[in-house]
Amino acid sequence: MTVTAAAAAAGVQPYRLRWAALFVILAAEVMDLLDALVTTIAAPTIRKELGGSESLVQWLGAGYTLAMAVGLITGGRLGDLYGRKRMFVIGACGFTAASLLCGVAGSPELLIAGRVVQGLFGAVMLPQGLGMIKEMFPPEELGKAFGMFGPVMTIGSVGGPVLAGWLVDADLFGTGWRMIFLINLPIGLAAVVAALRCLPEHRLSGATRLDLPGVALVSAAAFLLIFPLIQGRESGWPAWTFVSMAASVVVFALFGWYESRRARAGRDPLITPSLFRKRSFSSGLVAGLAFFSGMMGFGLVFSLYTQLGLGFTPLQAGLAALPQALGGVAGFGLAMSGLQARLGRGLMQIGTLVMAAGAAVLALTIHLAGVDVSGWQLSPGLALVGIGMGLTMAPFFDIVLAGVEPHETGSASGTLTGIQQLGGALGTAVLGTLFFDLLASGWEFGSSMQVTVWVEVGLLALTFALTYLLPRHARPESEPQHA
Structure with missing residues (x-):
């Protein structure tokens, strides 16, 4: 469906279906918000029970947000290329599966890997919802639809840390801290089923290819900066940590040069250099x-x-x-x-x-x-x-x-x-x-x-x-x- 056709369809799409789709999108936003907050409260308990060094506490948050930061730049474009509904469902399925991986992780390394996968699939899932809202709702309802994010995000930000603390202390079914991730399973599965039923299909006509070299460069630059900052202290700040941080500056500069060159060649860059x-x-x-x-x-x-x-x-x-x-x-x-x-x-x-x-x-x-x-x-x-x-x-x-x-x-x-x-x-x-x-x-x-x-x-x-x-x-x- 082209953008024009989708916009035309929005006016005749049933009212109840539009709002049902909105609540599916909001459920995905809540999952992301909760997972960004819960490990801040649960991290000391996780380290105590699972083992690992002090850096585990930092990686539980940094692994998720770093993966999300890199993935968000391309997540929206994946929806343009392959369809927003399809990518939303793929993102929700992957996020739910990664939550299960975190919930059953038996080692710090596996838990951090699960957090990174969560962040990557979250970056695929979240941008699709915002694009679909603009296509589903007529102009007179658009402000009300976006206005729903405020209360939902507020409830999530207020309740997230308290919920995480309660779940860890309650030790439901003997799961302890694992329940902060396992709680995503019913929410995620419900979101997937509801998305298949309620969300409209949308694909942008004329969408360009992904800038994969740009993604690789910015990912490498971010990792070269964050990794030594977290691991350097435990290693006694050896020379490689400073070399890595210096290399991140070089790779960021290389990324900027590549994006400018790509734009001059008439290809769509990951980030518009003129910005x-x-x-x-x-x-x-x-x-x-x-x-x-x-x-x-x-x-x-x-x-x-x-x-x-x-x-x-x-x-x-x-x-x-x-x-x-x-x-x-x-x-x-x-x-x-x-x-x-x-x-x-x-x-x-x-x-x-x-x-x-x-x-x-x-x-x-x-x-x-x-x-x-x-x-x-x-x-x-x-x-x-x-x-x-x-x-x-x-x-x-x-x-x-x-x-x-x-x-x-x-x-x-x-x-x-x-x-x-x-x-x-x-x-x-x-x-x-x-x-x-x-x-x-x-x-x-x-x-x-x-x-x-x-x-x-x-x-x-x-x-x-x-x-x-x-x-x-x-x-x-x-x-x-x-x-």
Whole structure:
């Protein structure tokens, strides 16, 4: 079906079928969101029961997000080439099978491999849903359809850590931490069956071939950077770790050269090179890398601090992080009440300042209370961090994409979302390694957590400075972007 035909069909597609298809897509989004969050809470228990080094804790998150970052760049194009419904079903089946692999893994290596496979199939599954929504719904219902993502993602972000903690503590059927992955089986199978029944078929006419050499180069560059950051500490930072990180810079440069050459030859590049000549977009990528690195790395370290340092159970750790999640909901709600439209990038600046203030309050609380700090005492700082996070994230994608030309939007959106995931992997690697390094040097858990918090403040300061290079407002005619 061509794009024109699909758009014409959307107006006559049954109302109930459109909304049933939307809930299938939302179920896939929830699976991804939960799997991005649950290992942060469950990682200490997994390591205790499964064995493995401290780097296992980092790889559980970084393996997933790194695979997702690389895969998202090509995931949407696979739907254009082979059909969105087909690729959604393949992605959902693969994600569910990978969840089973994680749930029965008997070694750290097999579990990390399962997480990587999850990320790759998630990157195939998720982009298809957004494309199908635009084809299924008429213009007057499109805003309402995209509006459903907000509440669903909010519930997932708030409930994910708590659910993970409860599942680990409950030890249902003797599965322990494995249930955080096995719970995907009924959700995934239901999504596959419902997708086969409800989702419309769509394929973009005239779609171009995949840029496989580009995928290989960017994958290699990302791996050369992340691997030594996680494994280097345990190996004593030998020479090969620094060689690998230097090589990643070279391979990233080679990737840029190859993409420019491919574009000049008239072939479709993986990432449109003209995007990097736009100051606002390039600055937005760096700001996003700094912001999401700090956010995801902070989440991992806070979970380690509460469980290993304070002796919290996984459920208690999930509940301790709840004020941040609820603050994020409040911040996002404030932004959507009209602040985003009025303040533009100013809202991002306010958000980073509030988030930094919350981090400072958290560091001060940990310093004053010491090892006897309670979850309630941590709540004010975490709530401020969450509010600032919601205020910053709400306008981020629209502001960064404001200076992008219409024909560049697809490549820009995929690149920006990929940077979000890459930032998660980088933050998990850098802040996790810093935290473990400090502990190995004899620092106490509280002091190590405080240093990590101040690094997060530094990343927020960098994000704040870079916002001045972004457009003041999003384009009025631009659609809200989903990440």
